[in-house]
Structure formats: structure tokens, C-alpha cells
Amino acid sequence: xxxxxxxxxxxxxxxxxxxxxxxxxxxxxxxxxxxxxxxxxxxxxxxxxxxxxxxxxxxxxxxxxxxxxxxxxxxxxxxxxxxxxxxxxxxxxxxxxxxxxxxxxxxxxxxxxxxxxxxxxxxxxxxxxxxxxxxxxxxxxxxxxxxxxxxxxxxxxxxxxxxxxxxxxxxxxxxxxxxxxxxxxxxxxxxxxxxxxxxxxxxxxxxxxxxxxxxxxxxxxxxxxxxxxxxxxxxxxxxxxxxxxxxxxxxxxxxxxxxxxxxxxxxxxxxxxxxxxxxxxxxxxxxxxxxxxxxxxxxxxxxxxxxxxxxxxxxxxxxxxxxxxxxxxxxxxxxxxxxxxxxxxxxxxxxxxxxxxxxxxxxxxxxxxx
Ligand code: T4K
Numbered sequence: 001x002x003x004x005x006x007x008x009x010x011x012x013x014x015x016x017x018x019x020x021x022x023x024x025x026x027x028x029x030x031x032x033x034x035x036x037x038x039x040x041x042x043x044x045x046x047x048x049x050x051x052x053x054x055x056x057x058x059x060x061x062x063x064x065x066x067x068x069x070x071x072x073x074x075x076x077x078x079x080x081x082x083x084x085x086x087x088x089x090x091x092x093x094x095x096x097x098x099x100x101x102x103x104x105x106x107x108x109x110x111x112x113x114x115x116x117x118x119x120x121x122x123x124x125x126x127x128x129x130x131x132x133x134x135x136x137x138x139x140x141x142x143x144x145x146x147x148x149x150x151x152x153x154x155x156x157x158x159x160x161x162x163x164x165x166x167x168x169x170x171x172x173x174x175x176x177x178x179x180x181x182x183x184x185x186x187x188x189x190x191x192x193x194x195x196x197x198x199x200x201x202x203x204x205x206x207x208x209x210x211x212x213x214x215x216x217x218x219x220x221x222x223x224x225x226x227x228x229x230x231x232x233x234x235x236x237x238x239x240x241x242x243x244x245x246x247x248x249x250x251x252x253x254x255x256x257x258x259x260x261x262x263x264x265x266x267x268x269x270x271x272x273x274x275x276x277x278x279x280x281x282x283x284x285x286x287x288x289x290x291x292x293x294x295x296x297x298x299x300x301x302x303x304x305x306x307x308x309x310x311x312x313x314x315x316x317x318x319x320x321x322x323x324x325x326x327x328x329x330x331x332x333x334x335x336x337x338x339x340x341x342x343x344x345x346x347x348x349x350x351x352x353x354x355x356x357x358x359x360x361x362x363x364x365x366x367x368x369x370x
Pocket of ligand 1: 181
């Protein structure tokens, strides 16, 4: 057993002294929440950094997703992926919507557009794909289907902060995208999230919904929720933005290290990187294939015994959890089941030490060594 545990992720934290001036400003202004100055600055800074038209900040990614569905008045059934974190389906359930799970593509682990049309019924109103591990979905094919059947597209882009394809931020695709700024994400505000929207009118509607539906002191237009980000979280986001490029560079080195070390391992498969302008290296999934000397779970527990806390994201499939196995509609999910039974996400974060990486790789390469 090594002395220090290595977790699947560790949040990037800038030097504490850099945060103090932000806190002093908040103490001076006594403005703690409700669209204060830090909140406004962070929205502007993120629009510029990401190159997107409008952003509405939230207290977490789940409430952002829930509100995105409300904003577009989505009802009935929504087509989504079972290979994701449970929050994807929960956001639908909290809106009284039935999730309809469609299988994923074996090369991208994202929803397979060629299987979407067969799952559309008269009750279908939207598609909610996930850019899993920050790898973009087949946005073109998904939009074509949405246009053909008059469906909305809301991307669960929880993992996709900072990712760019040839046309810019992948958060611009679909009707709305929701990101997460949770502690475990590449860009974090402790807890937090955002909706990326195309125009000011949509953003105003979303702003009303995240603030109890309040338009002014005497006008309430919707049964809104409290989805607001506090000033402390927003201030932390402003500081994080100063460090984000450095943090992403360090993640890239970790990704390179694993790729170099593991790409030739015969019974380990890697998710091949998409053709991107910019990736965020948010996760490093590997697949444990049949001829590997241990089963996926045996390797997972072997790593754990060595104080390496890799994770089986995403196992079980959402559609196999007790919450969803009887209430959801499940189509043929063969690929999802297979990937979910083989996947392990290895630790990846900016400050991970070289010797930790070497230890992880050595266990994977020699799982039977004593
Ligand atoms: N959609 C998708 C596709 C998502 O993946 C998520 C969240 C959402 C929507 C919802 O977004 P949020 O509402 O969360 O903003 C974690 C995260 O809690 C969750 O945000 C994330 N996805 C999911 C994939 O992972 P757990 O249950 O695995 O978290 P936990 O507490 O086991 O943390 C994992 C490891 O990270 C720990 O072993 C140690 C490390 N860690 C964690 C925290 C919280 C730290 O070092 N510091 C920390 O503060 O769900």
C-alpha cells in the first residue's frame, strides 16, 4: 500500500493568496449573490474565453440541465444515452419526462445517431446527447435528425468545457448546452455550472427561470427555481480562468504519457482522440479487453489495493440502475453494455506526479507481478 492515495481526479487550486483579494472585494461590497459584480464579470469572461454568445451561470450542472429543459418547455419523451452520469437522466425525471435510452457508438462512446430515428415516437420532443469525456457527439447527424422530426437538441456538455472543433467551441451546437463546473471538472468553481445559449432573449428567459421566475418585484412569470451561482463561486471562477490554459497543458502531458505507455498494450483499448482544434483531457478511459490477464473489476480492485482510486465511469449504465430499469424505455443497448463492462477511467489531473503515473502504468502492464 503506498502512503498517499491517488484519486481519479483532484481539483486544480490556484495559490490561496491569489484568492484573498477577491474575497476582500466581496466583503467590501457585501454583495453575496443574485447576479452580483463577480457573477457578471465571470459571465463576460467565459463568453470571451469560450467564444460563445451568451452564458447563464448556475449553482451546479444538474440545475443548469433541468432549467435548460424547462426553458425549451420539453415534455413527453427525450432520447438520450445510458452511458453517462445519472444526472443526465435525473434532469429529465425531475421535469416529468421519460428518458428513452439509445445505444452508443463503439468508437466515440457517444449516442449513435444511426439508432436515434428508430426510438422516435409521437411523444418525442427532444434529443439530449452527452459529449462523453469531452469528446464531441456527431453534432451534424444529430441536428439533421432533429430538423427532420422538429425536435429540440440540448447537449449535456458537463465534460466539455474548453473543447473546440474546427468551427469553435463545441458548446455552440444544438439549441442549448449545459456545462458543469463541479470540483471534479477541468474548470471548477467548487460547485457550479452554466447554460450556453444563442441570444440575449433566451438568456433573459433562463435568468428568470433560475431566479424563481422573478421579472421584477411584482412580476413572477414562471415557477422558477433557485439556480443562482454565488459571488464566492463566481470569484473563484475568475481566478481559475487565469490558470486554465496551464492546467489544460498539464492534463495534455498526462494524456500523452498514458497514450505512449498503453497504446501498444495488446489487451487494453484506448478511446481514440477526435479530430479537434482543442481537447480538454478531462478523462482517460481505458477498456480492459477479454484476453487481459484480469477482469475489469479485478484490475479496478488491484489498483485500489495499491491506493489508486480509478473509477468505472460509467458503470452501471443509467438504464440498469434500480431507478431507471423499470421506468425508462430501453432500446438495444449492446455496445453501451459492453463498453460499460470494460471501462476504467485512470487518474488524470494537472498536479499528478510522474512517479504516480509510472506506478499506475506498471500495475496495468504487469497485473500479475507480486
Ligand atoms: N452530466 C454529466 C455527464 C456529468 O458527468 C455530471 C457530473 C452532471 C451532468 C452533473 O453536473 P453537476 O451537477 O455535478 O455539476 C462526480 C461528480 O460529483 C459529478 O459532478 C460528475 N458528473 C461525476 C462524473 O463525477 P462522483 O460520485 O464520482 O464524485 P466523488 O465525490 O466520488 O469524486 C470523485 C473523486 O474526485 C474523489 O474520489 C476524489 C476527487 N475529489 C472529489 C471532490 C468532490 C476531490 O479531490 N475533491 C472534491 O472536492 O461524481
